[in-house]
Amino acid sequence: MQKDSPTGLLIVYTGDGKGKTTAALGMCVRAVGYNWNICLIQFVKGSWKYGELKGLKRLEPNVELHVIGEGFVGIIDDNKSFDEHREAAKNGLALALEKIKSGKYQLVILDELNVACSLGLVTPEELEEIVAARPSELSLVITGRGATDWLKEKADLVTEMKEIKHPYQKGILAQKGVDW
Amino acid sequence: MQKDSPTGLLIVYTGDGKGKTTAALGMCVRAVGYNWNICLIQFVKGSWKYGELKGLKRLEPNVELHVIGEGFVGIIDDNKSFDEHREAAKNGLALALEKIKSGKYQLVILDELNVACSLGLVTPEELEEIVAARPSELSLVITGRGATDWLKEKADLVTEMKEIKHPYQKGILAQKGVDW
Numbered sequence: 468m469q470k471d472s473p474t475g476l477l478i479v480y481t482g483d484g485k486g487k488t489t490a491a492l493g494m495c496v497r498a499v500g501y502n503w504n505i506c507l508i509q510f511v512k513g514s515w516k517y518g519e520l521k522g523l524k525r526l527e528p529n530v531e532l533h534v535i536g537e538g539f540v541g542i543i544d545d546n547k548s549f550d551e552h553r554e555a556a557k558n559g560l561a562l563a564l565e566k567i568k569s570g571k572y573q574l575v576i577l578d579e580l581n582v583a584c585s586l587g588l589v590t591p592e593e594l595e596e597i598v599a600a601r602p603s604e605l606s607l608v609i610t611g612r613g614a615t616d617w618l619k620e621k622a623d624l625v626t627e628m629k630e631i632k633h634p635y636q637k638g639i640l641a642q643k644g645v646d647w
Numbered sequence: 648m649q650k651d652s653p654t655g656l657l658i659v660y661t662g663d664g665k666g667k668t669t670a671a672l673g674m675c676v677r678a679v680g681y682n683w684n685i686c687l688i689q690f691v692k693g694s695w696k697y698g699e700l701k702g703l704k705r706l707e708p709n710v711e712l713h714v715i716g717e718g719f720v721g722i723i724d725d726n727k728s729f730d731e732h733r734e735a736a737k738n739g740l741a742l743a744l745e746k747i748k749s750g751k752y753q754l755v756i757l758d759e760l761n762v763a764c765s766l767g768l769v770t771p772e773e774l775e776e777i778v779a780a781r782p783s784e785l786s787l788v789i790t791g792r793g794a795t796d797w798l799k800e801k802a803d804l805v806t807e808m809k810e811i812k813h814p815y816q817k818g819i820l821a822q823k824g825v826d827w
């Protein structure tokens with residue numbers, strides 16, 4: 468960063484279509500091409516599968532991955548209470564703040580943070596604190612369906628991944644290498 | 648593939664928003680996690696920049712990249728005639744057909760092919776030939792704005808990357824690590 472400080476962007480990938488987390492993964496490839504340091508924090512456990520996790524290992528040591536979520540509240544029956552999910556989200560937020568402020572990274576990705584917000588696991592005030600903590604040279608990517616109007620207003624780049632057609636509609640199950 | 652033949656999908660990333668090629672790059676990360684072989688053919692020269700190209704090197708030897716395009720017709724003033732662009736596109740199509748039929752890859756990405764179609768560099772018949780050549784176990788990803796209705800109809804998965812907000816709107820120039 469000393470040698471080269473680009474203008475960081477606040478980037479939001481939202482919408483109901485596939486490609487949000489996948490685009491965040493693609494940003495890792497590009498950023499690694501510049502030898503940037505990347506911190507990925509996954510707010511919903513289980514959204515990243517074997518393929519992603521193993522593929523990301525090829526981008527080490529530039530990419531640091533943290534899984535902090537506890538599954539989907541009310542989506543996956545995981546026997547965890549809302550309070551446990553909320554606690555996990557709080558830990559994730561504390562970690563995200565630390566990483567964002569550290570100056571160690573050029574790219575921080577908060578995967579599925581929008582979903583955590585929608586579920587009430589992250590409050591609007593906590594989201595604002597995260598966004599406000601971003602140094603101008605850091606690019607911060609927030610993914611997940613249901614981005615708030617406030618976040619879209621605040622962002623530099625917002626793409627809505629809109630589902631036009633999904634394999635489920637053809638009766639095709641989730642596929643290795645594509646879905647997981 | 649002998650050991651493990653998933654159902655391949657025909658995937659289309661289209662729309663005017665950012666994230667289409669980036670999502671295709673992300674698919675490479677996931678596929679490499681399964682040690683798949685990937686062939687990437689770029690139909691519009693210059694759409695992939697230093698960061699992507701260097702980052703992809705980290706995914707070798709699984710990823711094979713071919714650049715066959717000759718710039719943007721009528722977009723970048725490249726002193727090339729339509730016939731020269733058409734010739735380059737034809738060479739790219741021949742290469743794509745060869746790779747798709749080879750059985751060597753589990754994932755083939757034809758980056759910006761939709762743009763080549765929109766510009767008339769690839770005919771509807773040629774696109775149909777490409778799609779028809781796909782073995783059922785191969786996943787084929789076609790990116791670029793302006794996917795034809797025929798292609799969307801034929802695809803298993805279509806995501807429209809919709810531009811909600813672009814940094815240009817805030818007067819921010821293209822940024823290293825994000826745009827290139």
